[in-house]
Amino acid sequence: MTGLLVVTAVPAEAEAVRAGLTDPTVTVRPVGVGPAVAGAATARLLALAEATGHPFRAVVSAGIGGGFAGRAPVGGTVLGTRSVAADLGAESPEGFIPIDELGMPPEWLGGGPSVDADPGLLADLRQALPAATVGAVLTVTTVTGTAASTLALADRHHDAVAEAMEGYGVAVAATQAGLPFVELRTVSNPIGPRDRDTWRMREAFAALTEAARALG
Template identity: 70%
Template sequence: MNGGILVVTAVGAEADAVRAGLVDDTVTVAPVGVGPAAAAAGTARLIALAEAGGTPYRAVVSAGIGGGFPGRAPVGGTVLGTRSVAADLGAESPDGFLTLDELGFGATTAPADPALLDLLRTCLPYAVTGTVLTLGTVTGSAATTAALLARYPDAVAEAMEGYGVAVAAGAAGLPFAELRTISNPIGPRDRAAWRIGDAFAALTAAFATVAPKL
């Protein structure tokens, strides 16, 4: 897969970490803002501008740092999403949370493109693979952690943008994947347990390995 790859991050510090692993300009890196709405809107705009300029992208990767479910994705580790799920998009009910799918209003799951995911797995054999949850509110309690794992037993990590990026990529007919490095364990909020510097370093290392193959 040669050139024309768009890597979308939430914030500039994540974009800088990705760029630090690149050696040429075949990969475009852009921060688009925090949360699924900003991610979808920003990604769609970048895709449209590239198409209008006659240099369309060939694939889109949502990248950045995120939280890892304890025992599944360690702090400082790398995660590849087999799918990105809008985990809090739905409705509450007396019987529990109902997803958008269950309500009949649409889909909350965006699978990673198989070929792109296989390429990333080959480049990063040490990466944990599984579902990455997209949430508008970062998890900060044991109760929410348990509830999310009950609904999504294959979840390995959470972030705030993947599903939004996936929606924009899907609307444009572009392959999509999500790559996260883990800055903190998911659960009761404990800033002392965060290792943001380690997550940024892992992000740089991942793209130094992946970028030449994209």
């Protein structure tokens, strides 16, 4: 995918992606953890590229994340149909209220509380990665760590298959720049109570390298 910018949270993810690439025009950059720094850093990379006369053609948020049990297997690959700001909203006695139900116009949110993947990019990756699980990827600022919060997220987002911490921020930066966007994740652990015995980091990084072959 010529002219592609792939952003990851940390250098280890960037190295795993680079290990699977053959196209020298694909740029991979680690931009930091969480939607704020990821969005700001991505926006800066896009602006600098445009200023030098070599703009990027599209943006991919890539890395590892947690998968919802029964929806995305540990060690598997996930393609996001949309990236969702899952914990942006308000608490209430009746439960969590998503930001779009608080009466704020979509333009205050960079287009809305979720950003759809570009249909063309998503279709290309689905063809190249036919075994990947496809669904919404939730962006959270606090990693889900209890059975109750996992159930609540799954109930609020019936199409969600995974969660991570950067996708929505990167998606907003790409959207503001008028560029196609998609999120690609590999699953290192099931979402829920933190049990490191169930984590498969090595398998997730290996899967990320393999999935990166679809990027060029």
